[in-house]
Amino acid sequence: MTISVLTVDDEPLALRRLELILAKLADVEHVGSASGCRDAIEKIADLRPEIVLLDIKMRDGTGFDVLNRLPEDCAPGVIFTTAFDHFAVRAFEAHAIDYILKPIEPSRLRAALDRSRDRLAAVDASEQIAQMRAVIDDLRAGYHEQGVQQGDDELWLRGTAGVLTCIRRGDIDMITAEDDYVRLHTASASYLLRGSIKAAQADLDLAEEEFVRVHRRALLRRSSIASVRRSTEKGVRVILRNGTDVGAGRVYAKKLLRSLAAVG
Structure with missing residues (x-):
């Protein structure tokens, strides 16, 4: 039929x-x-x-x-x-x-x-x-x-195999852009969703003060940053606590370094 x-x-x-x-x-x-x-x-x-x-x-x-x-x-x-x-x-x-x-x-x-x-x-x-x-x-x-339940830290995401996975907002270390999609990165896995980084941050109710843009295609959780290194060949590199190495765009790198200096 x-x-x-x-x-x-x-x-x-x-x-x-x-x-x-x-x-x-x-x-x-x-x-x-x-x-x-x-x-x-x-x-x-x-x-x-x-x-x-x-x-x-x-x-x-x-x-x-x-x-x-x-x-x-x-x-x-x-x-x-x-x-x-x-x-x-x-x-x-x-x-x-x-x-x-x-x-x-x-x-x-x-x-x-x-x-x-x-x-x-x-x-x-x-x-x-x-x-x-x-x-x-x-x-x-x-x-x-969803917009008023600030204490609710759970996100339910469905993988490509149709399996539902529950993650915590606090476990998201990084969000990266991939064409028309964004990828949420945790310490143990990553999840692909449709949309932009800006839309993902808003829809997932991620506090702006907890994240910093280091590239037009990368948003990092501040508390997940272990160190920031300057390299002659590779420019500014941001190292997360889990060892992930992320390159920072020139404009974003200056803002990042200023913000970290202000905190220190």
Whole structure:
């Protein structure tokens, strides 16, 4: 049975990636895409897709806003797509609505679509609506509480194999940029997420005073810095406590050295 899918994301590259993945999946018809909340509401009501791949954070609102404003008789299957999921794990698990952590892998999307297909066959429209409203309430509560729960140090991240991993904000030593993605580095592992360094710092609620930019592609935790060395051949090098050697850009190096001198 072919299932119809609508994609919703305010990033053109993300929409294009989803389109390319869906085009390679059997029994899937990509009926359209939307680049924001208002556009998504109109297209879902008009096209009536069976499944919606829905971004959580968009420029004109959230995926929760989209679902709350759908017509009462419109209850598509929902797979949330998000770069940062530390506020949503419990709600998703409690209500059997799937989500995928960016960057989206084809195998993970295929599995999520298969589960949604099975769920659509097993649950009638009225029950889908009731379940969707319940998960929206839980997700919205978690979404708004994340900014005020300063004592909550847990982040839930999904790896490319689909395994959820819990890390502490305090364990992040470094964030580096890799094209359209960022990599979070801890002492024992690293995790790839979609977005910019600036967006990652804001979305993960990392205190600005705890980190220092040493390069346009590298942000370091101040307390993780063991030493700063100046080399004739390699310029300024920042050595972390775990032994990682990071080159500092010329402009950033001057600011770093000034700030360290001020502290000393």
